[in-house]
Amino acid sequence: xxIALIIALxxxxxxxxxxxxxxxxxxxxxxxxxxxxxxxxxxxxDKGQTYVGPAIIAKEITIRSEGEATVTNDSEEPxxxxxxxxxVLQDFIVRNLNKDPKKPAILVQSDRNRLERLRIVAQGGGxxxxxxxxNEIRGSRIEGANSANRKEAFSKxxxxxxxxxxxxxxxxxxxxxxxxDGVYVESSNAATVRNNYASDSRxxxxxxxxxQPVLEENIGEGNVTGGMVMGVEGAIVHDNRFDKQTExxxxxxxxLFDVHRSEISGNRVDGNRVGLYIENSTENILxxxxxSRNFIGMQMIQSDTNxxxxxxxxxxxxxxxxxxxxxxxxxxxxxxxIEGLDTNGDGYSDMTYEIDPFFLQVTKDIDAFQVFxxxxxxxxxAQMFQADTSNWLKDLAPKMEPPDWYDIAEVSDNRWFPLTLxxxxxxxxxxxxxxxxxRKS
Amino acid sequence: xxxxxxxxxxxxxLGFRNPWAYSFMVLxxxxxxxxxxxxxxxxxxxxxxxxxxxxxLILYLLPLMTMLLGSFSLxxxxxxxxxxxxxSFSLRSSNYLWGKYAGLAVVLLLIVAFGFGLSGVIxxxxxxxxxxxxxxxxxxxxxxxxxMFLGIAVLIGAVCHNRWQALTYGxxxxxxxxxxxxxxxxxxxxxxxxxxxxxxxxxxIFINPAELNRxxxxxxxxGGSILGPEYYQWVEWIQKPSGSLVxxxxxxxxxxxxxxxxxxxxxxxxxRE
Numbered sequence: 001x002x003i004a005l006i007i008a009l010x011x012x013x014x015x016x017x018x019x020x021x022x023x024x025x026x027x028x029x030x031x032x033x034x035x036x037x038x039x040x041x042x043x044x045x046d047k048g049q050t051y052v053g054p055a056i057i058a059k060e061i062t063i064r065s066e067g068e069a070t071v072t073n074d075s076e077e078p079x080x081x082x083x084x085x086x087x088v089l090q091d092f093i094v095r096n097l098n099k100d101p102k103k104p105a106i107l108v109q110s111d112r113n114r115l116e117r118l119r120i121v122a123q124g125g126g127x128x129x130x131x132x133x134x135n136e137i138r139g140s141r142i143e144g145a146n147s148a149n150r151k152e153a154f155s156k157x158x159x160x161x162x163x164x165x166x167x168x169x170x171x172x173x174x175x176x177x178x179x180x181d182g183v184y185v186e187s188s189n190a191a192t193v194r195n196n197y198a199s200d201s202r203x204x205x206x207x208x209x210x211x212q213p214v215l216e217e218n219i220g221e222g223n224v225t226g227g228m229v230m231g232v233e234g235a236i237v238h239d240n241r242f243d244k245q246t247e248x249x250x251x252x253x254x255x256l257f258d259v260h261r262s263e264i265s266g267n268r269v270d271g272n273r274v275g276l277y278i279e280n281s282t283e284n285i286l287x288x289x290x291x292s293r294n295f296i297g298m299q300m301i302q303s304d305t306n307x308x309x310x311x312x313x314x315x316x317x318x319x320x321x322x323x324x325x326x327x328x329x330x331x332x333x334x335x336x337x338i339e340g341l342d343t344n345g346d347g348y349s350d351m352t353y354e355i356d357p358f359f360l361q362v363t364k365d366i367d368a369f370q371v372f373x374x375x376x377x378x379x380x381x382a383q384m385f386q387a388d389t390s391n392w393l394k395d396l397a398p399k400m401e402p403p404d405w406y407d408i409a410e411v412s413d414n415r416w417f418p419l420t421l422x423x424x425x426x427x428x429x430x431x432x433x434x435x436x437x438x439r440k441s
Numbered sequence: 442x443x444x445x446x447x448x449x450x451x452x453x454x455l456g457f458r459n460p461w462a463y464s465f466m467v468l469x470x471x472x473x474x475x476x477x478x479x480x481x482x483x484x485x486x487x488x489x490x491x492x493x494x495x496x497x498l499i500l501y502l503l504p505l506m507t508m509l510l511g512s513f514s515l516x517x518x519x520x521x522x523x524x525x526x527x528x529s530f531s532l533r534s535s536n537y538l539w540g541k542y543a544g545l546a547v548v549l550l551l552i553v554a555f556g557f558g559l560s561g562v563i564x565x566x567x568x569x570x571x572x573x574x575x576x577x578x579x580x581x582x583x584x585x586x587x588x589m590f591l592g593i594a595v596l597i598g599a600v601c602h603n604r605w606q607a608l609t610y611g612x613x614x615x616x617x618x619x620x621x622x623x624x625x626x627x628x629x630x631x632x633x634x635x636x637x638x639x640x641x642x643x644x645x646i647f648i649n650p651a652e653l654n655r656x657x658x659x660x661x662x663x664g665g666s667i668l669g670p671e672y673y674q675w676v677e678w679i680q681k682p683s684g685s686l687v688x689x690x691x692x693x694x695x696x697x698x699x700x701x702x703x704x705x706x707x708x709x710x711x712x713r714e
Contacts (some may be wrong), residue, residue, distance in 0.1 A: 246663060246664070246666055247666060248666055249666045249668075249669055249670045249673055250670075251666055271487060273666045273667055293487065293489045293490075295488060295664055295666075295667040296667070315489045315490050315491065316489070316490055317488060317489060317490055317493040317664075317667075319490075336490065337490065362627065363669070366630075366631075366635070366638055367669050367670065367671045368630075368638045368639040368642050368671050369627060369642075370667070370668050370669035370671060370672070371642060371646070371652075371656065371668055371669075371671075371672060372623045372626075372627075373659075373667050373668060374493050374496070374497070374659075375622065375623050375652065375655070376497045376500045376501055376619050376620070376622075376651070376655075377619060377620045377621055377622045377623040377624060378623050380620050380621070380623075380624070381623050381624045381627070384624075415565045415568060415570055416565075417570075417573045417576075418561045418562075418564060418565045418570035418571060418573065418576055419561070419562060419565035419566070419570070421558075421561055421573075421576060422557070422558045422559070422560070422561025422562035422563075422564075422565060422570075423558070423562055424558070425554045425555070425557055425558030425561065426554075426555065426558035426559060426562060427558075428551075428554060428558075429551045429552075429554040429555040429558060430555070432453075432547070432551055433457050433551060433555075436450065436453045436454060436457070436547075437453055437454055437456065437457025437458065437548075438457060
């Protein structure tokens, strides 16, 4: 009601609409407060008070609030720009009204800053680091302004945390919802991304052309792709969980493209379209991963000399597909549908587990044939082409039992419904068969 | 209408005196139960290896069962003189065939209900039951498969003169729609210009009830994205509630067309006599 009135007034008086809004927030300008804070001191924001940016921090100070102070901004500039080293931002809300997806709420262009427990709501980006090293971003929550609209185009959203040309930064314990990429790291070396949660975004965690990134203990759910690593050497990806990346036709749990000499271990990819997708990647070690209930467990294209060990492939509609890939070593993985034979009792099958590339080859040239996925006639057709399996991907010593660390995912103990329905169906069918079929009348 | 009902009730009675019905019932119950018990507990919900295998089991077994039981029921009436007797009454061919259709549908649906009931109860006792949503989806999927293939079965029954012929036709159709479908389509569509392949493929799917149903179920189970970017719009559209309505409409139309064709063939045969 009030907003409508203000808009009407704005039109009547001919004032600029955006100015009407900024005055309507009745905020305190932030920049003069920063200017008045001496170097090394703390600027305490009042609880419940709204402050108006844009503000530039050019000296080493701390800004925090005890409670819910909000800093807002509708200009073209970021709400807060950090130019000085050693700045600390803690415990307040940042609300950026600028709709440009390329503009961040907070821009960091200096070193050794700490951004902790911030809550950022923005149509554009969250926190962007540009040539900024040794910063720490912790415990913050970044959410897209239109998070209710799950179908909102990704091009209208900014990245949650975006690093460019920035080294040795730590991103930890953050929650990122409904952004373009949750965490985007480009040309930034030795970034550590740990224990964050990303959902409803394009890529949950996205590394491009960055040396030695560490991605550990993160969770991604319902993104197009959970974790994407591209053009990277020496990445460490471990103990992450990527679940339910299924909605998009390009969805994956973990996507490795042009990745070399990296270690991908202890991750769980569950219920995705493709659990692990590997393309143009070499000399990686993938071990102790749980690949479960995906439509396709693992897909490997043009990737050589990788090593796969001690992982569990369970409940995937198709366990794995591989084409144009040679010299990969698979050993000691557990495949749920294994037809194994263990003659010497060492827990490993003496028969190999072979991965049929047929479907991938058929659909490579003609996408439309994807519609035959798991068609009941496909095994029949594939079998006719199984003359030579020597160049197939094979597990040389598949495990007979799941690895020790693998425990069956929680299943709801909903026995009563199927039991009741089953009993009802039985009673119904037997009664009708007896009354209308068997009884002579 | 009264005729139709009489024929349907007679069909149910005949159906359950037919040992074939019980052998299929046992086969279906045993297979679904075995499948349920050997699978891991973790994958009984959504589109996974277990539900995928279950879909294929249903697709291997139910269309064949439906087409054999359905077409045998009609051809045996021709062979054993049941139809000759009935046709001396003022019974319309359409009433007769729809009565047959309804009666056979009840028989087949009861067979499936028994199979699912048994595997549901025993599975639940062994704590290996399908999640409620998957259980319901499978029931519905099986029912639609039966109702659609029964249309083909009635047409086969109308066309064929005896059970042997019906068996040959039934197995032939089964092989074409279930086992040979990808092979045949891939080899022939490969000759088409690239841009024609997808439209041709999509329109062909509508003549194969097994594929149509399977794809519909996969999309409803949340697996639509596996079909790739080519089918993105189809998948989006099926996921909406209106998609289900249109699908139901297509199924009804399919049954009407097939039983209608069968009536026409049957009527022609009647006039020749």
